[in-house]
Amino acid sequence: MNTYMENRFLFKFHGAAKEVGRSCIEICATGPEGPARILLDAGLKITEDREFFDDYPTEIDRPDEIDAVFLSHAHLDHTGALPFLNHMGLECPILCNSLTKEVAKLLLMDSLKIELLEKHSSVYNKNNITRVMDLIRPISMYQKDHIKGIWYKFYDAGHIPGSTCIVLEINGKRILYTGDVNHIETNLLHGSNEKFNNIDIMICESTYGDREHPNRESEEKRFLDTIQRTIEDGGSVLVPAFAVGRAQEVLMMLSKRHFGVPIYLDGMAKKVTKLYMQNGASLKDASALEKAWSGAIPIGGWQDRKEVVKQQAIIVTTSGMMDGGPVIEYARHHYFETKNLIVLTGYQAEGCNGRMLLEEGTLKLNEDVVKVRCKVEKFDFSAHSGCAQLKTMIKNIKPKVLILQHGEEKSIKNLASWCDFSEVHTPDIDEEIEVIM
Numbered sequence: 471m472n473t474y475m476e477n478r479f480l481f482k483f484h485g486a487a488k489e490v491g492r493s494c495i496e497i498c499a500t501g502p503e504g505p506a507r508i509l510l511d512a513g514l515k516i517t518e519d520r521e522f523f524d525d526y527p528t529e530i531d532r533p534d535e536i537d538a539v540f541l542s543h544a545h546l547d548h549t550g551a552l553p554f555l556n557h558m559g560l561e562c563p564i565l566c567n568s569l570t571k572e573v574a575k576l577l578l579m580d581s582l583k584i585e586l587l588e589k590h591s592s593v594y595n596k597n598n599i600t601r602v603m604d605l606i607r608p609i610s611m612y613q614k615d616h617i618k619g620i621w622y623k624f625y626d627a628g629h630i631p632g633s634t635c636i637v638l639e640i641n642g643k644r645i646l647y648t649g650d651v652n653h654i655e656t657n658l659l660h661g662s663n664e665k666f667n668n669i670d671i672m673i674c675e676s677t678y679g680d681r682e683h684p685n686r687e688s689e690e691k692r693f694l695d696t697i698q699r700t701i702e703d704g705g706s707v708l709v710p711a712f713a714v715g716r717a718q719e720v721l722m723m724l725s726k727r728h729f730g731v732p733i734y735l736d737g738m739a740k741k742v743t744k745l746y747m748q749n750g751a752s753l754k755d756a757s758a759l760e761k762a763w764s765g766a767i768p769i770g771g772w773q774d775r776k777e778v779v780k781q782q783a784i785i786v787t788t789s790g791m792m793d794g795g796p797v798i799e800y801a802r803h804h805y806f807e808t809k810n811l812i813v814l815t816g817y818q819a820e821g822c823n824g825r826m827l828l829e830e831g832t833l834k835l836n837e838d839v840v841k842v843r844c845k846v847e848k849f850d851f852s853a854h855s856g857c858a859q860l861k862t863m864i865k866n867i868k869p870k871v872l873i874l875q876h877g878e879e880k881s882i883k884n885l886a887s888w889c890d891f892s893e894v895h896t897p898d899i900d901e902e903i904e905v906i907m
């Protein structure tokens with residue numbers, strides 16, 4: 471009897487194909503329980519003008535017939551489309567860990583609030599977010615289980631607390647989805663140290679597929695030295711930071727020195743930091759984050775802010791790209807003093823306020839575009855592996871098929887031309903890739 475069975479997998483890229491944003495990969499396969507359709511992540515692309523069709527993954531046929539969604543982590547570019555998809559009929563189990571669920575809930579609520587503020591309407595509403603939360607089946611790291619005949623197991627991705635790589639097994643064929651992955655040790659996390667065996671198909675992020683990060687330790691020293699000099703010269707420091715992961719990393723670095731001025735924390739980072747402290751097991755050193763938190767003063771609201779801007783201080787606040795949130799109010803009191811400093815600590819997307827600050831020395835503060843007179847510095851505290859680490863990971867895994875996504879075209883091209891041991895795919899948006907094995 472011939473026991474050999476041919477497996478056919480179809481991968482459809484509804485986002486994050488030669489771009490960063492709106493991660494959403496559909497897999498169609500036939501497992502032991504019949505045909506199945508699943509999604510890996512369901513994210514949003516935050517574009518400057520938030521044009522409707524650019525924001526969401528491209529059209530998914532019959533969302534009501536999707537069997538399961540697997541979430542790698544809470545960032546909106548991996549979860550932000552869930553309420554919209556629920557509005558379009560998605561009603562299946564959503565699998566992720568409980569920390570990802572809690573942080574995603576905060577981010578989705580905030581995203582809806584911003585959408586309503588900016589566009590005065592939204593295709594979905596609060597009920598869709600509530601429904602998405604009800605659909606989530608919390609799973610634990612390293613717990614092996616199955617849904618519709620598809621086995622799955624989540625591994626540590628080292629990107630933000632709770633972030634995961636996901637391994638799926640269908641008819642004995644193993645698919646690895648890296649999600650966003652980081653192998654570099656930070657103050658917040660150890661960095662991923664996972665070993666994956668017998669991977670047939672690897673879907674790999676490629677954010678830094680063509681470049682390396684500076685040495686983490688020397689970057690941290692440069693960061694602290696720059697802030698210290700500003701404080702000694704009588705200036706204040708404004709640190710715009712992403713609420714999820716980056717703000718906590720910044721606080722932990724700041725807690726290593728005594729600056730002699732208050733450190734304030736504002737924006738959604740406060741809630742996220744509390745969630746992380748409640749989930750200490752997902753951190754490298756929970757007590758270090760607690761120490762950093764106790765060394766910072768949380769800002770309650772507008773009354774507090776009015777007082778804070780009158781003092782010499784270090785202010786850590788959202789949003790990381792300076793496109794909204796309390797950072798705008800602080801910047802209005804900060805930009806014209808030459809002794810002050812603005813410290814950018816993360817990726818600044820094309821068209822965002824932080825990018826304009828770096829490239830043109832100007833900032834859009836509400837309706838006014840102003841020439842910035844204070845000092846501006848940029849640091850690289852990325853939560854993504856650099857090119858060398860991505861290559862090491864791919865080389866160690868040696869998948870039969872490598873699919874490169876979640877990166878700009880030049881990053882993906884660089885990795886694709888380097889990899890000579892796998893069948894490499896670099897999908898375009900909406901492209902379908904068929905793998906038969």
Ligand SMILES: [Zn+2]
Pocket residue numbers: 543545629650
């Ligand atoms: Zn991410």
